[in-house]
Amino acid sequence: MGRIAVFDSGLGSLSLIRPIQKAVRADIVYLADRRSYPYGSKTRQELGRAVGASIATLQEMFAPDVIVVGSNTPSLLVPGVLGRRVIGVLPPVRKAARISKTRSIAVLATRSAAHSPEMKRHIREQTAGLRCRVVRIDASGLVDLAETGKFVTRRAQCARVIRDTLAATFERNSVDAATLSSTHLPLLLPILADVFDGVTFVDPAREVAARAARLAGPPAKRPRLRVYTTGGAAVLQRQLARMGMPRKVTKV
16 A cells, blocks of 8 residues: 655645645655744754654654655755655756746745755756746745745735735846745745736646655555644644644644
């Protein structure tokens, strides 16, 4: 029976769950490592320890076929944690560049990832052979809107923060495509699309789901989704209910 584990520093990588469910019939274990939130403010050493601990916990407790490190930040900054059965998420820069008609795109990422040399190298590799301008934006404030659940309870406030964070840069650089280079950000997609109706926001979830599906074991007859957390289980359980995903949350 196929089993896939997904984790992030909070609830952000829940945006990967539905695409994975569409790609494969597998049991899914989700770990919200809220004790380590946010990944985007950690040093590489701290990030490596936190991610390594989550991987070890998931392997020991569930023995999954594949683990998805559901965050661009550690996937870029501590790639040594990845392996044949541990896959990451990287900004879909090339896809955004090919979509763009203005030849100007934005990469929305956490603070530590946005201006890192690893991100710069990734962008250079992804845009090789393409004439494209890439603007890197620290979207940590938008990540917080997703993690706190404000995108459900305070939509108007979220729209204002999104506009204040992105509008000037988008306009100044004629941005018409942007990568959601944090798995928290797809949770904000309906609001992003409303605020910027002329911008295409590119989510890597489908490609990640396809990779996970290829590594998963035989299809599960009755696939389940189980949610765990290293932080407050009751708080996360209430947030999931508000998001229309009522699930029992267990603390590990």
